[in-house]
Amino acid sequence: MEREVRSVALALALAAAPILAHAQSPSPPAGTTTPPAMSNAQAQVSLTPEQKSAIRAAIQQKGTSVTPSLTFRPVVGELVPPSIELYPLPDNAMAEAPDAKNLKYTMLEDQVVLVDPLTMRIVDTIRR
Numbered sequence: 001m002e003r004e005v006r007s008v009a010l011a012l013a014l015a016a017a018p019i020l021a022h023a024q025s026p027s028p029p030a031g032t033t034t035p036p037a038m039s040n041a042q043a044q045v046s047l048t049p050e051q052k053s054a055i056r057a058a059i060q061q062k063g064t065s066v067t068p069s070l071t072f073r074p075v076v077g078e079l080v081p082p083s084i085e086l087y088p089l090p091d092n093a094m095a096e097a098p099d100a101k102n103l104k105y106t107m108l109e110d111q112v113v114l115v116d117p118l119t120m121r122i123v124d125t126i127r128r
Helices: 002-024 049-062 091-096
Strands: 104-108 111-116 121-127
Touching (some): 049 104, 049 121
Antiparallel strands (some): 104 111, 111 121
């Protein structure tokens, strides 16, 4: 009898686990269209040409010296190799492009490469 009670209790616990796990995850606000997979990541950033120009100018003004990679070619959506060092955007760049506040950047050849540090994927490139 005790064995049957344990089996039933275990079965109930296993059946309730997915329901409890779902109850703990936050629900997206009503009317949002962001898929759950993109909620924690920067995913896509839509910067205007003016914002890109402001970011480029701020980085040039800051004068960051970055060692270029000879083997990595930046393509939007691709992963950035761990050997590439990423830098926070200058404050004046974030003031002009608040959508980019969570991004980091690196310089490769004549491009500013914007990277989502959570996913390590390139979200945009800006030619100098």
